[in-house]
Amino acid sequence: MAQPKISVDLILSKLAEEAEKAGESAQKASDVLLEPLETDIAVTPYDVVYEEDRVKLKHYKPTVDVQLKRPLLVVYALINRETMLDLQPGRSVVQNFLQDGIDVYMIDWGYPARKDKYLTIDDHVNGYMDNIVNFILDKHNLDKIHLMGICMGGTFCVIYSALHPEKIKTLVTTVTPTNFDTDQGLLHIWMRDMDTDHIVDTYGNIPGDIMNLGFLLLNPARLMIDKYVGFIENMANKKFVENFVRMEKWIFDSPDVPGETFRQFIRDCYQKNLLIQSKMEVGGKRVDLKKITMPLLNYYGKYDHLVPPEACELLTSRVGSKDVEDICLDTGHIGIYVSSKCQREFAPRIARWLKERDEDKKKHKTKKTTRKKRAPKKTPKKATSSLKRKKDT
């Protein structure tokens, strides 16, 4: 008797086996979901030391002796919340910084209300940020602090450092878009023709849910289907479920973005690409990147589909500083902060870099680029390779 082309019996027996496993897993999943779960996020203790309108300044309680003379101010984006840097114990950038002896401050932008729709980038950078920096400088009796920005918060930090270089000792930018003229990221393509004025005039503030929907549409196959298939498959694993719920809590905690800030960010950055050309104006002053003369460490993710490498890597070549470094990690937009692999490398490396530059003694004259494995090319191209890779979060 001839061997059949397809081993149907094997496929069917495998299917029966999987069905049995699924039944067992569903039973366990029900137990897991019904018992108490630890899904709190942002549990690292802190004090709110400064408040202005909706904006708060968090000061984290040191866990070891502070080893740096100058504190580090972390500025998160206006999109989503800063809680991402402190998702859970053992997976927290903030906790890692504290363990490395860094005195950490972080801005909590809060939830903009309708009354905040008139707030511009100038109000955020030269208003809230500058007041906070002054507060920290006064509190510690210092002339300069370390500044670190995340995503759009990084863009704010770049603007701030160019406008107030005298107050910044070092600048760390992570997944920070500064060059918006790229086809690598879908956001860059979509924003190009967006009628921002109409949207802002209609909604006032840009609803967080609409933006979240936009982010989900960047990769619906992975973010709307595969992610939840993965969840169903691992529902019997309590740790997995807890981590998954924490991440969901963070992702869908989306404050609205003040309308005027959104308008200027899209128009001047995404549509006119003024920042990288040192042509952007904030508060009536030109943001000249050459005025960024402090050491600059620029982190970005090779597989970042929101802020692709092309959007980040030009910055180091446009600033006035000689001490600059690009680090491209084999990860995506969020993975840089939450993946266990990056956790081991990201925060400790920043801590080392800051320690080396905290005092005024050493002079660093480095202009280097560190890339993990193969780094993307610097020359802008119509490449779409990064878009085809899955989100690693």
Added chain:
Amino acid sequence: MDDNKKNRIGPETFFSDWMKISMKFWESTASMWSGFNTTGESKPDSAQDEKTSRIQRSWESTQKTLKAWSQVVSEPETIEALFEGAGIFPDFFLKIVQTGLNRFVHLQQQWLQRAGKVQESTKSYTFENIDEDTIKVWTKLYETELRKIFNIPQLGLTRFYQEKMIRSVDKFNLFQSSLTEFLRMLSLPMEKSLQILQEKLTEMADKGNLPEDSKSYYQMWIKILEGHYMTLFQSSEYTKTLNKTLHSMSEFSEAKKELLQDTLLYMLPVPTQKEMDELYKEIYLLKKRIKELEKR
């Protein structure tokens, strides 16, 4: 001649008798009404009394007018004149009917022409792709022809409210059509990926290397789906449709807001969003000014 007239039971006599009967009916109704009012059980207070007497007076006055008019009309001379003149009625009627009919035919022709335009505007679509084309045809039909109905000027005291309501319905229709088109576009990769998966599976089955576990099939499909979405999202058609949907959604939100704010909320003793925005702006500018002054 006069005797003949008197003995004849023609339409004039019939009409006169009918008028008299009607008059008597209303007369008796009026007297019943006044009787009812005067024989009330409890004596109303003076205000109520005055109100009742006003109604009664008004009723009596109407009765008198009706009676006088009926008397005049039921006089044989009037009826005769009326019926003599009735000979020219058909001419009047004919003219009225003809004018009305002409207008109606003209209007109908206009509508037929419009329907023809609909056909013209949709000629290029062949309905080969029925789902895609149906949406496009409907959108075009609505935008070019049906929408005109919503632009008919509104008249009268409630014109303002009608305009707001109609604008909101119009914007909703436009949003719905662009959203449908957008959702159709989003469903394309799903449809295509399943089709490709089937082809792939057939090919694998032919070669005899079908995967044994179900997860492999899922992994295969999700990869194809992701690829298709990426291709779609980078296309200019997608960006155009996305922007159109966002634009129409904003337009609808605006129209809905105006309808609620300027018509419904306006009547309630609460501030509108527009008023609050003005206030917020003033506060924002004042705060900014104070901060600048403090820094000096």
